[in-house]
Amino acid sequence: MSTDLSNVIRPIAEAQGLPNAHYVDPDVFNEEKSALLFGTWAGLAVAADVPEPGDAKPITFLGLPLLLLRDRDGIVRVFQNTCRHRGMILVEEPRKIEGAIRCPYHSWCYSTKGDLVATPHVGGPGMNTHDKLDKATLGLIEIRSHIWRDVVFVNVSGTAAPFEEVHADLIARWSEFGAAPMVHGGADSTITLEVQTNWKLAVENYCESYHLPWVHPGLNSYSRLEDHYNIEEPGRYSGQGTLVYRQLTGAKGETFPDFPALSEKWDEGAEYITVYPNVLLGAQRDHAFAIILDPRDVDRTVEHIHLYYASEHTDDALRAANTAQWKTVFEEDIFVVEGMQRGRHGPGFDGGRFSPAMDGPTHCFHAWVADQMTAARQRLAAE
Structure with missing residues (x-):
């Protein structure tokens, strides 16, 4: 099946989102499997496994x-x-x-x-x-595989450019963390969520902060919508950042140790970036996380969430509280991505529109999908 993607790659103010078939049609799901997930560097697991x-x-x-x-x-x-x-x-x-x-x-x-x-x-x-x-x-x-931030990326087709080349800009962006140890928190720092949605909707939701006031009122109470900024690198990655990251503090004032030698940007800043196609990463001064989206079917995705620290020596209670806090945030998104999945069965829906001010990161992802799909179709036509 060939879908019309011409409207997706237009400038954001004129663009429409991906057509419904990209969320509900098994044939398009299989086409995306080859073009997006096998043909690029996709997340498979973590080395801590x-x-x-x-x-x-x-x-x-x-x-x-x-x-x-x-x-x-x-x-x-x-x-x-x-x-x-x-x-x-x-x-x-x-x-x-x-x-x-x-x-x-x-x-x-x-x-x-x-x-x-x-x-x-x-x-x-x-x-x-x-x-x-x-x-x-x-x-x-x-x-073919490559490990970055403990995520095991695979290129099943074997045809992608080297990982370090494809993601050079992102690696440079987070280079301050490069020499720091990333210690998996263990069994109590692993979360698995089964979600009845297409995997791309989980990416789209993660990319933007627009939904914070309504979906994450607790988080938005101290990390407000206006404290966030968009991260848009067309063709490479996208996401969001905050200027008011708040460290988790225990009953006696204890905190997690910071990753070493970070610049002051990270004192109260944090960033949340999607490594296309299916890896969602979070970077903060004192811990990090990786979410690997495991597409099981056109409308079913498993989210594998792993939390990391700068040291093996972290307080058990504080680590458990951090896992619980993030689990709450991630679970708050489930009704949204599942609701969008059901909504995509509406035949009159044309992919939707984007807010030019708020939806830039999501539009970047849609445009990347459209570009990858178009290139794959052209290669097949030339064979």
């Missing part, structure tokens, strides 16, 4: 069976979770790989670097080699 060498976690990403693995040298890798023999799934549940990755079907074995190291009885009973089978060419299929 596999903290120790040998740790393995199977992940299904848009139907693609993957294996997140920290190899014996501590390098995080992503493989297809598929045996090269008969296509069997290798790892069904998160676990520690003690020796090799063994296929449960015929016991072909792979090292944590993906090399095929054993093929029992492949040449007949007791014969573990065969002259027509070249083990060197039958290692696990590795998916």
